[in-house]
Amino acid sequence: MPFDPQSSAFLATCRREPTERVPVWFMRQAGRSLPEYRAVRGDGSINTAIANPDLATEITLQPVRRYGVDAAILFSDIVTPVHAIGFGIDIKPGVGPVAEKPITSADDLRRLRPLDPEADTPYVLETIRNLVAEHDIPLIGFAGAPFTVASYLIEGGPSKNKARTKSMMLDAPELFTSILDRLADMAIVSLTSQVANGASAVQVFDSWAGCLSPDMYERYVLPASQKIFEAVAPLGVPRIHFGINTGELLALMRAAGADVVGVDWLVPLDVARQRLGPDSIIQGNLDPVLCLAQWPAVADAVRRVIAQNAGEPGWIFNLGHGVLPETDPAILERVVELVHAEAHLGGQ
Ligand code: 1CP
Numbered sequence: 001m002p003f004d005p006q007s008s009a010f011l012a013t014c015r016r017e018p019t020e021r022v023p024v025w026f027m028r029q030a031g032r033s034l035p036e037y038r039a040v041r042g043d044g045s046i047n048t049a050i051a052n053p054d055l056a057t058e059i060t061l062q063p064v065r066r067y068g069v070d071a072a073i074l075f076s077d078i079v080t081p082v083h084a085i086g087f088g089i090d091i092k093p094g095v096g097p098v099a100e101k102p103i104t105s106a107d108d109l110r111r112l113r114p115l116d117p118e119a120d121t122p123y124v125l126e127t128i129r130n131l132v133a134e135h136d137i138p139l140i141g142f143a144g145a146p147f148t149v150a151s152y153l154i155e156g157g158p159s160k161n162k163a164r165t166k167s168m169m170l171d172a173p174e175l176f177t178s179i180l181d182r183l184a185d186m187a188i189v190s191l192t193s194q195v196a197n198g199a200s201a202v203q204v205f206d207s208w209a210g211c212l213s214p215d216m217y218e219r220y221v222l223p224a225s226q227k228i229f230e231a232v233a234p235l236g237v238p239r240i241h242f243g244i245n246t247g248e249l250l251a252l253m254r255a256a257g258a259d260v261v262g263v264d265w266l267v268p269l270d271v272a273r274q275r276l277g278p279d280s281i282i283q284g285n286l287d288p289v290l291c292l293a294q295w296p297a298v299a300d301a302v303r304r305v306i307a308q309n310a311g312e313p314g315w316i317f318n319l320g321h322g323v324l325p326e327t328d329p330a331i332l333e334r335v336v337e338l339v340h341a342e343a344h345l346g347g348q
Contacts, residue, residue, distance in 0.1 A: 005200055008138045010070040014201060014238030014260055016281050016314035022306075022343035023070035024336050025140070027242070028322030029063035030075045034329055036062050046091045047083055050076050053126040060127070064137055066329055067336050071138045071201070072131065074194070076124055078144025078205055079152060081186045084120040087111045087153070095158065102156035102164070106175050112153075115186040117193035124190075125197045132198030140240070141199030143187035145206030146180035146224040148243075153179065162211050169220050180224035188231040195235045203240040204228060204258070207321075210245025217249050222256055229257030240283060244321050250275045265290075265320035269308040281314035288319040291327050291335070298331055299338060306343045313345050 005011055010023040031037045037059055041049055049055050059075040079097040083089050088100040088111065101108070117125060131139050147165075152158070154165045168176045191202045206225065209217060229239055241253050242262030254261050254276050263272040263284035273280055290301045309315045317339045323332065 002134070003132055003136050003138060003198075003200065005138070007136075008070070008200075010138050010316065011200060011238065013314060013316050014240070014281060016279060018313045018345050021340050022309075022315055022317050022345070024067075024317040024339045025069040025071040025073065026063070026067070026319055026323050026332060027073070029067065029069060029073065029332075030059050032325040033323050033327040033332075034062055034066065036066070043093075046077065046093075047080070050080055051123045053123050053130055056123070056127040057130040060131055060139075061135065064135070067333050068340075069336060071140050072135070073140040073203070074124070074128060074131070074142060074199065076127075076142070078142070078149055080124065081115045081117075081121060081143070081190050082112070082149060082153065082183075085111075085113055085115055085186075089152065092157075097152040098157040099153055103150075103153050103175075103179060106178070109175075109178055109182065112179065112182045112186075114182075115189050117190055121190070121193075125193055128194055128197040128199055132200075138200040139198065140201045140203050141191060141194030142203040142205060143190050143228070144183075145204045145209065145221075145228070145241075145243075146183035146187065147212075147221040148206050148208045149183050150176075150179050151208050162208065166211075166216075169216070173220070176220065177224075180221070181227075184224040184227045187228050191228070191232050192235060195232070195237055199237070201238040201240065202232060202235075203242055203262075206241065206243040206246075206253075209243040209249060209253075210247075210264075212249070214248050214252060218252055222252055225253075225256040233257065242283070247272075247275075251277075254280065260316065262318070263320065269305065269315070270310060273312065279314070281316075283316040283318045285318070285320040286335070288321050288324050288327070291319070291331050292324065295331060295334060298335065302335055302338050303342065306339065309343070311345050315343075317343065 009019040240260040241258030244264040247267040265287035
């Protein structure tokens with residue numbers, strides 16, 4: 001059955017409309033922790049799986065079947081567009097994105113040419129069309145925020161303190177700004193093509209923005225993210241903005257123009273609402289590590305998160321960051337059931 005947007009609790013919540021139940025989905029719900037993922041995925045690069053629309057469609061749907069979540073998220077990666085234009089970035093199993101030749105000078109900007117989604121990532125669009133044609137669930141499209149993607153291109157891979165990225169910000173601000181601007185343009189065309197092909201919401205992942213002070217974020221990063229949210233506003237779909245360690249950045253992240261702001265587990269939901277303003281719409285925030293505990297402790301943690309939302313509309317239940325690979329899927333199944341059964345709007 002094709003998707004009917006009117007019936008979606010997830011989309012209604014993204015507009016702060018009251019719903020019968022609090023919608024749930026999990027970042028990184030596809031992959032890693034699911035045995036059915038490991039069974040179909042094989043050993044190759046994740047890029048090979050992303051480039052195979054039948055496989056990517058199946059992997060996107062696996063958590064929907066298993067957990068009964070209220071939204072699907074496209075199986076792809078934040079570095080897929082940069083990989084597709086031939087920048088020279090791979091996703092190494094057990095590591096993450098690794099760039100062969102990190103950006104060190106303005107010469108490297110040539111390797112960041114504009115993205116043409118139809119020509120460069122046709123498989124992503126085919127996966128989206130497969131998903132929306134046959135399945136009655138909203139699909140979240142996504143892109144990496146310029147800062148988080150740039151951190152991989154500048155560092156050459158995952159990094160703890162983003163030293164090269166911050167040095168470039170300060171020592172070569174023009175180059176840094178040009179990189180972010182090109183990545184913003186790539187995110188805009190990518191998200192636009194995802195929505196044109198059927199995605200019904202978009203999330204911009206700025207996972208590592210929390211390593212920045214509010215001042216640095218505002219000066220060097222906010223303009224590029226703002227450009228994305230402004231450009232995709234006319235598409236008319238909800239726009240979600242996410243990062244971790246972003247307690248001090250929440251108001252700025254909302255100022256970037258998002259409809260929904262992700263909250264990590266370090267900030268209680270009621271505090272997040274104070275920082276974001278009275279009509280805010282939030283997504284979060286169970287600590288993913290707590291999902292490794294025995295069920296009674298997990299249930300208790302979920303109930304505390306429910307209590308912190310205090311019955312406010314405009315809340316999508318999620319983890320504060322992605323599902324950890326060692327998570328028992330049975331626990332996440334019970335989390336979904338518990339939120340659907342016990343989280344209600346309009347007072348606890
Ligand atoms: O549910 C899903 O899994 C959806 C698909 C998805 C998404 C939304 C993947 C597949 N990656 C992402 C986003 C993504 N990729 C982010 C933002 C979300 C987050 O912070 O978790 C980031 C930072 C990446 C980069 C990345 N790709 C990492 C992190 C590395 C680091 O710096 O710590 C890793 C490990 C990957 C590989 C990857 N991407 C996706 C999966 C399932 C995997 C695991 C490897 C595999 O199965 O081969």
